[in-house]
Amino acid sequence: MNILNFFIIIPLLTVGGILLTKDLKQSRLVSAIGMGAQLILAFVLVYLYLSERSAGNTEPMLFMFDVVWFPSLNIHYAIGVDGISVAMIALTGLVVFAGIFASWKMEYLPREFFISLIILATGVFGFFISIDLFTMFLFYELAVIPMYILIGIWGSGPKEYSAMKLTLMLMAGSALLLVGLLGIYFFSAPDGNPLTFNIMEISKVVIPIEIQRFLFPFTFIGFGILGALFPFHTWSPDGHASAPTAVSMLHAGVLMKLGGYGAFRVAIFLMPEAAHEQAWIFLILTSISVVYGAFSAIVQKDLKYINAYSSVSHCGLVLFAVLMMNQTAMNGAIIQMISHGLMTALFFALIGMIYGRTHTRMINEMGGLMKVIPFLGVVYVIAGLASLGLPGFSGFVAEMTIFVGAFQHVDVFHRVITIIAASSIVITAVYILRVVGILLLGPIKNDHFLHLDDAKWYERISTITLVLAITAIGTAPWWLSNMINYSLAPIVERLSAIQITGLF
Amino acid sequence: MVNEVMFFLIGTMILIFSVLTVTTRRILRAAVYLLFVLISTAGLYFMLNYNFLAAVQLTVYAGGIVVLIIFSILLTSHLSERAVMAPLKQSLLSALATLAGATLTLMTILRFSFIPNAGTDPQFNITDVGNSLVSYNRDGYALPFEVISVLLLAAMIGAIVVAKKERKIKD
């Protein structure tokens, strides 16, 4: 049995297990065991992957597994991983694991909650291991829908509105995406071979440029909506604000990464010529995302909104880097995905924990929390510092890789726009420090806050897991970077090779 | 010549009575006009030498269906009652749509060059018709003939189900 299949099987078994449970205690235990196993599996996968590589396996995709599903359409259940997906899987495992612990006290309909959450996780895992566009799309949609239920039932504030908006906008995104995918499929075999959805197969052919020009925007925007591409990002603030803690974590931490990953793995990888031609449009949009999201975050009053806009900014950076289409920038994009995934999950976990204590998310109603809940306060500061790109945390590695990579572009326009994007690091500092200053530091504004409890053990597990991951990447980025680089090399080779034959 | 006169006469009758059917304010009269239309149509069939059809038209259509209709009229309305006419707007719009439809259809149909019958003009007598009706080969109509019986049965049951009074409710 291929190891990758377990990434689907374990969650399904966990769901089955939860169905057998009766109450919160049992269901959260089952979930934690299941997702703990999944996390261990993810690390095993990292280990196996690295040992395969060091054993000299140079296949672009490892652990390939391929079953014909719909023979007449040549749809396969095809899975396989390269360094990039391995990294994303590890990220997902971490965030889901932390998410389970962040929802340890989910009193209302706990079984349903954990089931939805794990189905969502299944979609994400499935997406990352797929190398067949059909299964990829299937898992993509599978991941989106539980969001509605999760936000709608367990959310807060205008949850129905937010849930609906989020779902519909993402579905509209998948409308665009579907057109793109079908187009790719029908042009996947120009020389009379059977049509295919297999990414690796398609990457061997050149889709006619005029077709690419049409399909690329569909595919890219389709994924871009999930990746919070300006101006299609507005689902994100509302969605995050209304979602329950674990869902915000998963959503911002992992689900939004589907957008960046897909944009890179499908849109750019399969349609490099059009990508080169149209990149400038999207570069402008993404750099707007980066700066605009950061500026918007400055004046928000709700913690979750701040973080949501910050996600817009950071995810914009992912797409920005992907569009730069050179190895370093793309590498940075992937590190940024992982880094942002961890950071933002941490943020949302903390916000949830703080909200659970203070019952407000409005920063101006809080103050001086560092004094009463030092653990959460310190972790919040760590998350903040990671988010503003402090060395030693993952954010710095990602951003610097992106900026250095993007700046290596020969074109002046790309370099200028890199500088614009880089300016976000200052704005990020502004809003992060603003929040830290108002929320944690200064005098305590409300006497009710004097008797808050600090983090419980399960909350500590949740946050420490993430903090460890963030610092691990931040202090020792080379292994991650090398793992990604190895897998990026053939992709970038294709991009640069085709750039020459295609455009000149 | 006689044929032509007859044809035009029948044709005119058909059209006039058709129009009257859909415009008269009295319902029963409308039924009678419909009867005239159907009878005139039977006349056309006679002229086309399809006597059997003409007969069926007279008996089933004119005799059966119209009688059914007249009965139901008697059941549901008073003879003195004058039908309410549709509002002007509705009539005009409908007239417009139907006129446009008729124009377009006629234009299209009349421009089409039908393949004239080049072959012989065989005469069918009633035996041939009967044989065809029970034949199960090409151009035999045994199957539709059987199926129509199912349809009629179903229609009968359906009509009964719909029309019969329910004891429970009425009691």
Add this chain to the structure above:
Amino acid sequence: MIQNIPLSYFLVISTMMFFIGIYGFLTRRNLITMLMSVELILNSVNINFVAFNRYLYPQQLQGHFFMLIVIAVAAAEAAVAIAIIINIYRNFKSIDVENVDEMKY
């Protein structure tokens, strides 16, 4: 086959009758007269079938039999329709089509 009478005359008659029937269907407010309009429509179709058969394809009796079946179907349809109309009359105390609009939007 009628001497000197072209097929198109029949077609004109049938087509006009067809649309008169439709006009009736669109404007008559009494359900039974609407049903009568339907009969007009079916009758016009019959004329078409018969005329085509006679003029163009007299070797087979396809139109001929089609017309027969249509009559039978018309009868069945009329039977059910009238049953329903009577039911309507019971329920609504009227057979004006305008009254039958309880369900809308």
Add this chain to the structure above:
Amino acid sequence: MADYTYTILIPLIPLFVFLFLGLLGHKMKPFVTGLIGSTGLGISAILSYATAYRYFIGAHVAGTGYTSIKGFEVVWLHLTEKLTIHLGVLLDPISVMMLVVVTTVSWMVHIYSIGYMKGDPGFYRFFSFLSLFSFSMLGLVLATNIFQMYIFWELVGVSSFLLIGYYYEKPSAVAASKKAFIVTRFADLGFLIGILMLSFNTGTFDFQTLTDPHGPAIASAGGAAFMGMSVLTWSLIFIFVGGAGKSAMFPFHIWLPDAMEGPTPVSALIHAATMVVAGVYLVARLFPVYALGAPDALMVVAWVGGFSSILAAVIACTQTDIKRVLAFSTMSQIGYMMLALGVSGYGGEEGLGFMASNFHLFTHAMFKALLFLGAGAVIHAVHSNEISGMGNLRKHLPITHITFLIACLTIAGIPPFSAFFSKDEILVAAFHSNKLLFAIEYIVAGLTAFYMFRLYYGIFWGKNTHYHHTPHEAPKVMTIPLMVLAFGSVFAGFIPFHNLVTSDGKGFESHIDWMIAGPSVLIGVLGIVIATVMYKKENALPNKVAGTFKHLYKWAHHKFYWDEVYLFVTRKIIFRYISEPIAWFDRHVVDGTMNGIAGIIQYAAYAIKGLQSGRLQQYAFVFVSGAVVLVLIFIYLV
């Protein structure tokens, strides 16, 4: 070549101390944490001295120049084929000198803090932060490449942030820490852009390659130009922006006075002796590139330094908070150093300014740390920062008084105290380069003497102030560092810097030019005399003078309203005119569009409701019309 691998321990020891104290410190007794912190730094300091000894004397072959040595280097991150971020230890004269400075001052401050912070609830936190800072600063100093420097540059920034905001329940401290971080962060953006441009042009981050006079950086000087200056010049100017931010040069100086909200030892360590001179160190580090590749950029450095020094000196004359006076004095002195670098050339005698700058950096670290720690002792005694709340303290605080006086004399450039020598070299260098700058520095020298003695008299002489409880001298643990630093201030001037720390590593002959030094001493004495007249005894003269220069005084007292400009930019422009409109735009226009689409669909759903009227004949009408329209379109129109 000697093995310097062990030097990696110098930064790592504080790192371990930081982690140890940060994670476990709250379980320990405060004094123990202080002891651990001081011991750790002590080991680092001793290692540094050993290294300095080995580098300059022990392992040095007399007669050759000092070369740069990579004591240690690992790959941290591969970026592109050419660009790789290494972490390592680079030893050359300036880094070794900085090692000594940083570890010495840091060690002293650690020891001092045990006394100063006594009884503070966050004792362990303070020491862990101090260690974190020491680690970061040492990493910065030892950086082998510009990216490593940037990494530690950010880390010192955040340590500074944490330490300024140490009293996090005090809103002013929180605001100050935020301000410091954001202003320097903004400058760091310039640094980053500079790095990006430089690395794009030269394909390397490595200092040894960059500063190689025959290396790619200097070779690219004649490359593509933008607005009349080469890309290299631009990139160096951008890098200098980063340096200016960290070193509180105009126009990024506004964070420094506010940073005095932090505990006084922090001010001594970070905002006087070490971190703020990082900008100087940065320029010095890249000095060959500046000097050989981009003289224009160097001119910018000189003028920014010169302008900052006089601006700060003027402002310092009017401040009443003793730490703020010292802060502006720091800014002014750093301006000196910048100016010295700016007017310097490369190699041998030409590099006098470079040498002078580093020399001054060294002496400044000693006396400025001393001043701050002395001020700390004063504050410790009287629990106030305001000069008006002090006076006549010389009886109560004898040791502090003496050491403070030494420091004041040093900064005023009175021979034979150390700063006399370093300042003199700067003036000489300026004299040979640019007379206007030279003149400015003369004035600054006078002003410096004046405001320092204004401060000195204000604290230790002047009016008899009534204190709530009698101030008493600080404990030994605080006074010993004072004395150590006083020793350094007095004697550091005799170190032969011109043989040790030079732009090209080769020593040259240097002597005191009394033609320049004489007047500078005189002007210093003049400043002292004026201050004595005005402030030694309480009199009306200061008010009168202030009244005479009313406007200037007012402007200077308000720091030339630069804070207000910044407030305007941040509050008004960034918040009010950029962020709020963007947030509004996002909610109402972008999101409004999305909601609008939904609204339109909803509206359409209601608008076409009439189609389903429930009327059978209308249905039929639509049916027939539909058919007719289809016929019309697909037969007659298409």
Add this chain to the structure above:
Amino acid sequence: MNFSDILIMRHELMLTVLALVVLIIDLNLHNRDKHLIIPITLALFFIHTVVGFMPSQPGILFGGMYRTNALLLMMKNILNVGVLIILLQSVTWLKKEENREKISEYFILLFTTLIGMNFMISSGDFLMFYLGLELATIPIAALAAYTHHQTKSAEAGIKLILSSALSSGILLFGISLIYGATGSIYFDSVMQHYANTPMQVLAFIFFFTGMAFKLSLVPFHLWTADVYEGAPINVTSYLSVISKGAAAFILIILMFTVFNTIAPIYNHMLYLIAVLTMTIGNLFALRQKNMKRFLAFSSIAQAGFILLGILGGNTMGMTSVIYFVLVYIFSNLGAFGVVSAISTVTGKETMDDYDGLYSTNPKLSLLMMLSLFSLAGIPPVAGFFGKFFLFASAASAGYYWLVFIAVLNATISLYYYLLVVKAMFINKNEKPLAYFKSDLATRTGLVLSGLGIFVLGFWSQIYEIINSLSFGILH
């Protein structure tokens, strides 16, 4: 032709016999034992369904008026399964006192319409096609008016019979013109003579409107919502699922064979109608509060999607349409089944009544949610696959923008489906519908449709079988 040949008509024959048997049993049963008809008929129909799956020879009977092959059998079997589920689901309703005297009529009318559909699918000429069509329509009108005491039911009946009379009149006119133009009513000869002349296009359009009526395509759909709302709910599900499915089957067969020569023209028309149907259907569904009406409009929108498959114009299109209809049958029956169960037991039919349903009837709510997700095309349920293949077939013919519009419409449809999900799961309700348990048969029907929703998607074998059969028809 001999006796064994006639057995290839076994679907129709058995159904006829079945109808007659029910009639005879009914006549011989005492009034108070009438409910016995239900299990007997169910058993008989179950046997019929099973027998239907037994392999059979392809063949042509009655000189080409009747034809059958594996694909047509498949279609009939699909319909049979659907009807079986409907019958199961309607048991609770049939057992109600008010229906006691009309049980056998319900079955007979349902079976005769099914016979009509089978003949329609198997027809080899326009005469049988027309007959089948009428046989499939007229009894349903009677069924729609089945519940006497409800004015809505009568209204539904009259609206259905009159609209269908008009539409079949227009369709007949079209057939007559086809006959006039080609000289035959047999599909095989018509196909050879069908040319792209204005009159033949006209004939086609008239013919098509009749089919569009059955499929509820805009603008020929207006009867749908009213009839669906007024008719008894099981009849509604029959109408929306079986009747529509059969129409889709025969339409795609005719489009791909008889009218293939004018494909360039009808493709434009289908494009237009598909867009209209999806959009208008969705827009109307948006505001509906009555669940039956809601599902009616949703099924209109679904019909628009079917056209995408026809537009594909190849094997893939045909396969995807049949597969979609199959999936649609199960999904819609799931949804209708739940509505029916609730309506029968509680009489509640509006969306507000569903508020908080999950807290009392979680299984029903889950089934409803899955069915709605399947209708919306959300994985992992079968609707996703059905929609995906439809879109793929439209894309295979290059209709990318149409696909885009369609998926956007699917998104809109998701909105209103989610409204129901929201009502059941999210909305708070002081007094949600009380817990109830339907009849065993009804529950079996619900479970079957739920199973179908899950299995059909993942079990690619089904798609492949349909595909191989379609391939045989078109090549």
